Every structure is written in C-alpha cells, then in structure tokens.
Amino acid sequence: MNFLTEIERDSLCELFNISLGGAAKLMSEMISDEILLTVPSLKLISTEEAKNIEYLADQDVCTIEQKFIGGIGEGSAFLLFHKSASLEIVKMMMKDYVALNEVSQFEKDALSEIGNIILNAILSNLAKMSDYKIETHVPEFFSGKYEDLLLRRNPKKDNSILLVFIDYKLSGKDIKGYIFFILNFDSIKNLSRVLIEKLK
Amino acid sequence: MSQKKALIVDDSTVTRLMIRKIILDKYPDWEILEASSADDAKSLLKDHRDFDFFSLDQNMPGTLSGLDLAEDLKNNYKVAKIVLITANIQDAIKNRAKTIGIDFVEKPVTSEKIIPHLD
Numbered sequence: 001m002n003f004l005t006e007i008e009r010d011s012l013c014e015l016f017n018i019s020l021g022g023a024a025k026l027m028s029e030m031i032s033d034e035i036l037l038t039v040p041s042l043k044l045i046s047t048e049e050a051k052n053i054e055y056l057a058d059q060d061v062c063t064i065e066q067k068f069i070g071g072i073g074e075g076s077a078f079l080l081f082h083k084s085a086s087l088e089i090v091k092m093m094m095k096d097y098v099a100l101n102e103v104s105q106f107e108k109d110a111l112s113e114i115g116n117i118i119l120n121a122i123l124s125n126l127a128k129m130s131d132y133k134i135e136t137h138v139p140e141f142f143s144g145k146y147e148d149l150l151l152r153r154n155p156k157k158d159n160s161i162l163l164v165f166i167d168y169k170l171s172g173k174d175i176k177g178y179i180f181f182i183l184n185f186d187s188i189k190n191l192s193r194v195l196i197e198k199l200k
Numbered sequence: 201m202s203q204k205k206a207l208i209v210d211d212s213t214v215t216r217l218m219i220r221k222i223i224l225d226k227y228p229d230w231e232i233l234e235a236s237s238a239d240d241a242k243s244l245l246k247d248h249r250d251f252d253f254f255s256l257d258q259n260m261p262g263t264l265s266g267l268d269l270a271e272d273l274k275n276n277y278k279v280a281k282i283v284l285i286t287a288n289i290q291d292a293i294k295n296r297a298k299t300i301g302i303d304f305v306e307k308p309v310t311s312e313k314i315i316p317h318l319d
Binding site (some may be wrong): 027029093094097099116121127134136137 | 288295
C-alpha cells in the first residue's frame with residue numbers, strides 16, 4: 001500500500017493550506033462574500049473509499065475539472081459544488097452584470113470560469129512553491145451524480161486517488177463546496193520531497 | 201474621449217460580458233468586438249485592422265494562446281494597448297507578458313483592475 005510519512009503529509013498539507021488561502025480570497029472577490037475554509041484534510045484513498053465520501057455519495061453535483069501536466073506530474077484538480085447550490089453561487093457572481101432572471105443561462109459558463117480562476121490560482125501557487133512549471137488545460141464542466149462524474153473518469157488501477165480534500169463554506173449561507181486533486185502516487189511523493197528539500 | 205475600438209478575446213462568455221460592461225460603463229462610445237479563442241481573433245483581425253485596445257485570455261481552446269497572439273499583435277498594432285487578463289498567474293506567464301511588453305491582470309475581473317489599463 002502506498003503511504004506518506006508524517007513529514008511528507010505535513011509538507012503537502014501546508015502547501016495546500018497556503019494555496020487555498022489565496023484561492024479563497026479570489027472566490028470571495030468574485031461573489032462578494034466571505035469564504036470559510038476547513039483545514040485541508042490530506043488522504044490517500046482508493047476509488048472505493050472515494051465513492052463513499054460523506055455528503056457527496058449519491059448526490060447531484062457540478063464539477064469543473066482542470067487537467068494539468070508538468071514537473072509535478074500529470075493530474076486533475078476538481079472544484080465541486082452541490083447542484084442545488086450552483087445557481088446561487090452564479091447569482092452572487094453575476095448580480096452586477098446581468099438581470100437576475102437571465103442568470104441561469106450563464107450557469108455553466110460562470111461556474112467554469114470560477115473553476116478556472118480558483119484551480120489555476122492553486123496550481124500557480126503549487127508551481128511557485130515547488131519550482132515546477134505547470135501547464136493547465138482549458139477547464140471542463142460536468143453535471144450529474146458525484147460517482148459518475150468523478151470516479152468513472154479516473155479508472156486507473158493503481159487507485160492512488162488522492163488527495164487533498166478541502167471543503168469551503170459561504171459565510172451565513174448553506175452552500176458548501178469541495179476541492180479535490182488527483183495525482184498518481186509517485187507525483188504526490190515527489191512533490192512532498194521537493195518541498196521538504198526546500199525547507200532544509 | 202474619442203471613440204475607440206476594442207477586441208475582447210476570452211473563451212468565457214461571462215468574462216467577455218463583464219469586461220464589455222466595465223469598458224462601456226466607463227466609455228459608452230467604444231466599439232467592442234469579441235472572439236472566443238485566439239484563433240478566432242486572428243481570423244477576425246483580417247477584416248478589422250484598426251483596434252486601440254486588446255484584452256486577451258491566456259488559456260483558450262485552439263492552437264494559439266493569448267501570449268502567442270500578443271506577440272503577433274505587438275508587431276502589427278504598434279500603438280494599441282494590450283492586456284493579458286488571465287487566471288494563469290504563474291510567474292512564467294507574468295514574465296513572458298513582461299518580455300513581450302504587455303500589461304498583466306489577474307482574474308477575477310473587476311472594474312478596479314481593468315479601468316487603469318484602458319488609457
């Protein structure tokens with residue numbers, strides 16, 4: 001079984017903690033509201049375990065996937081909302097630009113752009129802290145059951161799904177979202193080693 | 201303010217809409233054209249030669265990036281203002297924008313970020 005040592009886990013957690021802080025700032029700018037973040041929970045999980053994540057299993061969700069490749073390896077980052085919250089988020093983002101009754105026609109595009117901005121900010125910070133260059137692809141939007149969207153798209157046999165699972169909450173609102181990263185285990189391990197080297 | 205002509209290049213409809221509104225709130229008489237990729241922008245430029253302002257995203261579908269297009273524009277539009285407005289805020293991207301000699305704005309777009317680059 002793949003595993004991370006305590007120092008490797010800690011270095012990655014801190015990396016994502018810092019990266020997410022910057023991303024939360026951007027998201028709060030976009031929707032003019034405060035974003036509350038949980039401390040990143042870093043887990044290496046199998047596909048089977050990922051299927052049973054609390055609050056997501058059997059839920060309708062929207063995800064924006066940002067594929068990336070570079071020194072860090074090849075992987076995917078996901079921003080994920082419950083479907084029920086997505087229109088409210090778009091309303092908050094678009095309220096100064098279009099009439100409220102027109103917001104729904106921009107839902108897919110607006111969520112894709114939120115994902116693009118948030119996930120690129122995190123990946124840019126990751127690149128900066130690790131001294132790796134990362135190339136990002138154009139984000140892709142999906143809507144449907146969590147299991148279908150996330151898990152069937154990554155059927156790799158080594159089961160090194162991981163990883164960082166952060167949930168965020170809008171202040172005073174019942175809106176939650178999640179950020180996932182999927183990288184193969186060697187890339188995860190390598191990233192943590194680079195960070196540890198830099199700290200020495 | 202005399203009428204100017206701007207081209208907004210971004211694959212996000214929402215971001216094009218936002219940039220368009222920010223510009224028109226400040227300068228209602230500007231003429232604004234849009235393209236959803238750098239490749240489409242290049243085709244559009246064949247019929248429109250007289251732009252004063254370009255807003256370019258970096259990562260878009262197609263063969264060209266915003267910075268690829270910026271290099272081309274720099275050679276053909278000597279006095280136009282070119283701004284890269286992107287979520288890709290890596291130092292490598294910022295440095296290349298600087299080398300080409302264009303402005304750099306981090307998404308998300310706001311009027312405070314865009315307006316200083318319009319003149």
